[in-house]
Amino acid sequence: MTEPLFFDNDCLSAFLWTGDESLLVKLYLGRIMIPMHVYIELSSPGVEHLRRRVDLLLSSGNAVQISIESDTKAYTIYRKLTSEPDAGHKIIGKGEAAAIALAKCNDGILASNNLKDIADYVSDYGLQHLTTGDILKEALERGFIDEVQGNLIWSKMLAKRRKLGFVFFSDFLAAN
Numbered sequence: 001m002t003e004p005l006f007f008d009n010d011c012l013s014a015f016l017w018t019g020d021e022s023l024l025v026k027l028y029l030g031r032i033m034i035p036m037h038v039y040i041e042l043s044s045p046g047v048e049h050l051r052r053r054v055d056l057l058l059s060s061g062n063a064v065q066i067s068i069e070s071d072t073k074a075y076t077i078y079r080k081l082t083s084e085p086d087a088g089h090k091i092i093g094k095g096e097a098a099a100i101a102l103a104k105c106n107d108g109i110l111a112s113n114n115l116k117d118i119a120d121y122v123s124d125y126g127l128q129h130l131t132t133g134d135i136l137k138e139a140l141e142r143g144f145i146d147e148v149q150g151n152l153i154w155s156k157m158l159a160k161r162r163k164l165g166f167v168f169f170s171d172f173l174a175a176n
Contacts, residue, residue: 004108005130006033006066008099008118009041010162011111014132016042016050017160020153023139025062032063033108035098039065068098077101081121089124092117103127111135113163132157132164133172140173147173 005028012034015021024032034054042051057063068074080086081097092100096114100121103110109128112118122129136153139145145153147170154169166172 002031003128004031004033004103004106005111006035006099006103006106006108007038008035008110008112008114009038009093009095010113011130011132011135012038012054013042013047013050014113014157014160014162014164015135016053017162018153018156019053020156021053021057023144023153024135025057026144027135027138027142029062032057033102033106034058034063034065035095035102036065036067037098038095041093041095066102068101072105074101074105077104077125089120090117092121100125100127113165115165132162133166133169133176136169137173137176 015024039051039054042054058065068078078097078101081092081100082094083091085091096112096118099110099112100118102108104125104127109130110122111130113131136145136150140147140150150169154164157164166175
């Protein structure tokens with residue numbers, strides 16, 4: 001089986017805000033893992049509409065919600081990242097930490113845009129990592145979108161204050 005993808009809030013919500021989560025389903029059917037902590041973040045007041053979109057992914061079987069059980073290696077990693085990081089490392093958010101811990105313990109791939117906060121942990125844990133740009137690039141390569149559509153999706157994501165690192169999808173492609 002191909003590796004599961006563990007989404008943190010920023011990467012998943014980039015697609016949810018623009019209504020483009022169907023791309024995730026086309027690319028990663030059976031592999032989309034949503035940590036419970038990410039689901040909780042998407043249940044906050046003001047973004048309930050995003051949670052409803054996640055609920056549709058879950059109820060249709062296109063995504064799986066996954067929890068971290070206490071007394072597991074994933075919980076130990078999660079706790080470390082959210083409250084007791086190694087020297088020189090920063091405390092990170094619960095959704096990011098859950099996605100990292102679950103990806104590490106399930107031989108999965110981390111889907112996150114928050115490179116500033118997670119880069120050290122991706123390196124420390126030897127994780128495979130995808131960003132929104134990587135996902136859109138894969139959608140382009142597989143023929144699900146063209147570059148013009150990619151730029152449109154990108155601009156909609158930026159309009160929703162998603163941090164993507166480039167002004168245009170075309171710029172991301174040129175750099176990668």
